[in-house]
Amino acid sequence: MRKINIQELEKGPVYLQEERPPHQIDTQDLPFRIEKNVWIDLEFRRQKKNIFALGSLRGEMITNCARCLAEFILPVQMRIQVRFCPKVPPTSTLQELSEQDLDVCYYEKDFIDVDAHIRENFLLSLPIKPLCQEDCAGLCQSCGQNLNLSSCTCAREKSSLPSSRLGNLLKNLDFSKHSAS
Ligand SMILES: [Zn+2]
Ligand SMILES: [Zn+2]
Numbered sequence: 482m483r484k485i486n487i488q489e490l491e492k493g494p495v496y497l498q499e500e501r502p503p504h505q506i507d508t509q510d511l512p513f514r515i516e517k518n519v520w521i522d523l524e525f526r527r528q529k530k531n532i533f534a535l536g537s538l539r540g541e542m543i544t545n546c547a548r549c550l551a552e553f554i555l556p557v558q559m560r561i562q563v564r565f566c567p568k569v570p571p572t573s574t575l576q577e578l579s580e581q582d583l584d585v586c587y588y589e590k591d592f593i594d595v596d597a598h599i600r601e602n603f604l605l606s607l608p609i610k611p612l613c614q615e616d617c618a619g620l621c622q623s624c625g626q627n628l629n630l631s632s633c634t635c636a637r638e639k640s641s642l643p644s645s646r647l648g649n650l651l652k653n654l655d656f657s658k659h660s661a662s
Contacts, residue, residue: 484592485525508600520540521599532593540556544611565586
């Protein structure tokens with residue numbers, strides 16, 4: 482675990498420019514895997530009881546596509562602009578916080594767990610519906626074929642049905658448009 486000691490920050494800012502190994506960040510309960518080092522470039526600065534973290538992180542996670550369910554690599558690159566407050570903030574700082582355009586996090590005890598913070602940011606950057614590619618074709622709902630890899634015959638069979646309701650509807654719409662003009 483990479484810790485930033487709150488006491489140590491009284492002496493001055495701390496700079497972290499390093500790669501964090503995946504096993505330090507990855508935990509069993511995450512909806513993704515991390516297999517490569519995560520590069521962090523962060524400055525920690527203390528102002529009274531607040532700790533400011535500024536910089537960036539870069540890495541990648543392996544997750545499953547919401548459409549075709551295949552695993553894919555999702556690059557993560559984000560700017561970090563966070564204010565860490567003591568776990569239970571006094572009411573006076575709550576008003577202060579709303580004026581600031583920074584993300585707010587809380588620290589417990591006398592240190593900030595940098596790896597846990599990286600983990601949180603990875604979670605935040607994971608889309609609700611991650612897609613392996615923007616135009617992922619997904620799975621065929623009839624036979625389950627991954628349509629990115631090869632097509633199946635289900636779609637063709639369906640569209641060639643003469644009594645398709647949608648087909649009839651479209652024909653009717655088309656007809657009414659022609660008769661109006
Ligand atoms: Zn996909
Ligand atoms: Zn199919």
